[in-house]
Amino acid sequence: MLMRPRCIPCLLTRVLYETELVNPALAPKTLKEATRIISERYDGNQNSAELATEVHRRVYEILGTDPYKEIKKRSNQVALSLLPKVESIVKNSEDKLYASALSSIIGNILDFGVQRVFEKPEDMIEGFDKIFKEGLAVNDLPKAKKFFENGKRVLYFTDNCGEIVFDKLLVREISRLGAKVTLVVKGGDILTDATIDDALALSFTEVADSIITTGSNAVGVSFKEMGRELANALKDYDIIVSKGMANYESFSDSGYKPILYLMRIKCDSIAEDTELKREISIAKLEVN
Known part of the structure; x- marks a missing residue:
């Protein structure tokens, strides 16, 4: 974009x-x-x-330091405090893919220093029920489901801390459907984005087949700076799952498809680019 x-x-x-x-x-x-x-x-x-x-x-x-270090830690702690509730919602849902995908998007309501709406990790607690009741304004999950079955190869690009706690539920569900999931996290600290340390601390090895990094701390994904592991993975996949707005900004004009965008649209520029409204949650599949 x-x-x-x-x-x-x-x-x-x-x-x-x-x-x-x-x-x-x-x-x-x-x-x-x-x-x-x-x-x-x-x-x-x-x-x-x-x-x-x-x-x-x-x-x-x-x-001279990572300004978001403490916020990232608190975000994960708050999300973990909500995890039993979210796990129960997913477990009791008739459509576990939908429930886990929507839950994974809800952590994305946090927006530090920009929108001034949900700007504290604790706001996730207040916002969860509201956003979950709203549901997905764009729901292409039924069409995307075929890409998660029969050993399909999924590249799952994470976004923020806090949010990544709920990503684990979605990755587990995608794996349960039969996919081979490679989790992709940031190669270094930038903003509130999750890194390999977060993924390992949250035991993503229990649900993902492998964990790799983007190769750098670039916002979104830098295809110029990506490491060999990611470059190879992007040559051999069935679908990309892209979490959050920054990954959308990187992938939207990259040509990599099929891709499933999971995000909360929080700014006018993303709304304009997607031709959708602000303040909605979407699961938008692009194949061609």
């Missing part, structure tokens, strides 16, 4: 947010550097995830 003009103030707002998490006094420097990079690079033809990666990497250099 190309970066739209409205994405720029959103990106700068996130830069300010993560700076204030570490040291508010550094805000003039981080904002100046972010603005410099945007002014030098932005001409309307950049992939939004690529430019965001460049900005956040420079901000992390200035901050």
Whole structure:
């Protein structure tokens, strides 16, 4: 997805947010550097995830630490506190694929430093029932199900901490249907995205056939920086499951298909690009 003009103030707002998490006094420097990079690079033809990666990497250099470290830890803790409830919902559902997919999207309602709606890990508790009752505004899961059967190869790209706790339920269900699932997590710290440490701590080896990384800490997926494991996996798969908006930004103009997008649409740019509304949950399959 190309970066739209409205994405720029959103990106700068996130830069300010993560700076204030570490040291508010550094805000003039981080904002100046972010603005410099945007002014030098932005001409309307950049992939939004690529430019965001460049900005956040420079901000992390200035901050000297991962600003989201504690938030990621809390997000997983809060999600784990909800897990028994969510497991019960999935277990008692007539459509376990639907229930586990929707539950996995709900962790994505958290949006630190941008929307200011669900911005604390604890907000997940308040928001879960509301979002679950809303259901999926786009539900292509019945059409996607055939890609999860008979030994099909699934590449499952995770998104955020907290959310990844519920991803385990969906990966378990996809595996139960007969698929071979490769979990793909970030190769390094960026924003609140899950890494190999999160996947191992949550025992994803119990439900996934293998776990690999994107090969870098790029926002979404950098196909220029991906490691050999991911490059090989992207040559031999039956379907990609893409969680969250950043992965959508990377994959939407990549040509990799079939792909199932699972996400909460939280911004006007994604809504415009998908030709859907904001504040809805979707399971959108693209085959051609």
